[in-house]
Structure formats: structure tokens, C-alpha cells
Amino acid sequence: MHKYIILFFSVLVFLTACRNEGPPADVIKEAQMIKLLTDIHLVDGQLYAVQQIPDSLYKYGRNKYMAVFKKYHTTDAAFKKSLKYYSTQPELIQAMYDSIQKKIQFKIDSLNKVSTKKSKNAVPKQ
Numbered sequence: 001m002h003k004y005i006i007l008f009f010s011v012l013v014f015l016t017a018c019r020n021e022g023p024p025a026d027v028i029k030e031a032q033m034i035k036l037l038t039d040i041h042l043v044d045g046q047l048y049a050v051q052q053i054p055d056s057l058y059k060y061g062r063n064k065y066m067a068v069f070k071k072y073h074t075t076d077a078a079f080k081k082s083l084k085y086y087s088t089q090p091e092l093i094q095a096m097y098d099s100i101q102k103k104i105q106f107k108i109d110s111l112n113k114v115s116t117k118k119s120k121n122a123v124p125k126q
Contacts, residue, residue, distance in 0.1 A: 028082040032072060034096050036079065038103050039068045 028036065045062045050060050070074055086093045 002121050023085055023093075026078065026081065027079060027085045028072075028087075030092070030096065033082055033086065034103075036068065036072050036074070037083075037096065038100050040065070040079075041100065041104065077102060079088060090117070 016100055043061070047061045050056055065076070067077065069079065086096065
């Protein structure tokens with residue numbers, strides 16, 4: 001019996017030592033995940049402006065999220081699995097969110113620039 005216990009723990013140590021470095025094959029690639037998360041957060045922001053009545057988020061949000069997943073040729077299950085994987089990699093997900101923050105800030109800045117130009121053009125000249 002003692003030999004089997006030693007054999008079991010030896011195999012267990014061997015299997016845990018042979019971990020695969022890098023993401024599993026079915027995880028969304030990092031560059032695509034950054035774009036996907038950016039669009040997901042933009043949809044989140046759009047839904048924040050929707051009146052908060054029962055089922056309104058489900059009614060309006062479900063189709064928007066499905067459109068984002070369709071745009072990137074993925075599913076919500078693959079997204080959840082990929083997000084779970086990246087959440088176990090703190091440095092990687094922090095770098096991803098730094099990139100996402102820059103992309104969203106760029107979009108905000110360009111919208112502010114356009115709205116400033118429109119407001120300047122809208123003021124009647126005297």
C-alpha cells in the first residue's frame with residue numbers, strides 16, 4: 001500500500017509540473033479580446049443611459065451584446081471562458097485594460113472634438 005501512495009504522489013507531482021505555458025487553444029487571442037472587451041464596455045455605457053425599469057436591460061442589452069459577439073465571430077460562452085482565463089493572469093489583464101482605457105479615452109476625445117466643432121459652427125455670427 002505504501003508503494004501505491006508514493007506512486008500516486010509521484011504521478012501527481014509530475015502532472016502538476018508539466019503545466020502548459022500560454023493560453024489554451026479555445027481562448028480568444030489577446031488582441032481580439034482587447035477589441036471585444038472595449039466594445040462590451042461601450043455597450044455597458046450605452047445601457048447605463050437606458051431607463052432602469054424591469055426587464056429593460058434584458059430587452060435592450062441582450063441584442064447589443066449578441067451583436068458584439070457576432071461581430072467578433074464568438075459566443076458568450078467563449079467570451080466567459082476567455083475572461084476567466086485572463087482573470088487568472090493579473091499582469092496580462094492589467095496590460096489589456098490599460099490598452100482598453102486608451103482606446104476608450106481616444107474615442108471620448110474624438111467625440112469631444114467633434115462636439116466642440118459643432119457647437120462653434122452652431123453659434124450665429126453677428
